[in-house]
Amino acid sequence: MRKLLKAHDGKEVNTTDKSAVPDGAVPGYLLDREGSNKTKILSNMVKQKRKEKAGKWAVPIPKVKPLTDQEMYQVVKTGKRKRKMWKRMINKACFVGENFVRKPPKFERYIRPTGMRFTKAHVTHPELNTTFYLDIIGVKKNPQSSLYTSLGVITKGAVIEVNVADLGLVTQGGKVVWGKYAQVTNNPENDGCINAVLLV
Template identity: 45%
Template sequence: MALCYGYCSDYHEKKRKTDHQEAHEDSKKTIKMHEKRHTKQKNDGKTPQGAVPAYLLDREGHIKIYSNRKEKEESMERIVTKACCVGDGFTQKPPKYKRFIRTMSSCVKKTHVTHPELRATFWGASVLSICQVTIRGVITKGIVLEVNTSELGLATQGGKVIWGKIWQVTNNPENDGCMTVVLLL
């Protein structure tokens, strides 16, 4: 046994064994995956405990109650947990005076714009307004927005620059950290 300065005495032996074992683990995983593909599994149809219907999922996920009081029912302050749209001149009021607290990290002002005819994606188009009536300006997948398209160079047949167009959100902004929209033709 040789002296290894800077290493444990059995470091190299352990490393050799773990490297050797990784190949066996990978082959076991692929064999299991192929076996699972050919077997049919019965769906028992039981709903998990605490399951909520689809029409209630959207209602419950938007806000969470923020209070240091014991009586949660009487608390007036609520944090908006989804991505939301606010205007350029939006300034936050102190939490004492507002009913809904929007974290500025979830406020979306700019989008990734994908144009299907041009087959290109542009970054930095600002959101002008939300066309659909949404709860507290919350943006989720499928919401229709009006986006500033003057930077894209879109023009009418008369040569006038198009200021805003209607776009639809194609991703979940609260999960991805950015918003991607596609032009509605």
């Protein structure tokens, strides 16, 4: 690792060469001075690692059209006189876990209709050019808002995690991969299904 760092250009660092230190008793304050030579070290190692990491997650749809709140959900009026307007009904496709239980109606702020809940997605493998019908594990990132990510709202450009255990994908270490990310490429609320591309 040290040889690799020295080979790259970057910030100059002092290193001591023990072969150049003279024999015999040397005072402590001169120990570091003797036999020191300037070498170069890679200063932007962290930046390079970040670039490599960012390159891995290049998504098929890099830019997504922002949606307004009116498009995303509608206001539900509640109360005896229908004056309370703090409830929202989501118009988009969404995902909730298997053991999901709704809050009591009095405390439920966001309503996710059962007709708009999805548990499976059509996921295309870009290298194999084959589509599989896979279970959704969760919503990793919705570019519209972190609120929609936590609610599990699936819109075009959202990154979802799918169960790829049936595909038989294996890591370099020989372990079976059971969860991979995929980006949604269609508008699920219009088509009635979720189409996605696997991020390989």
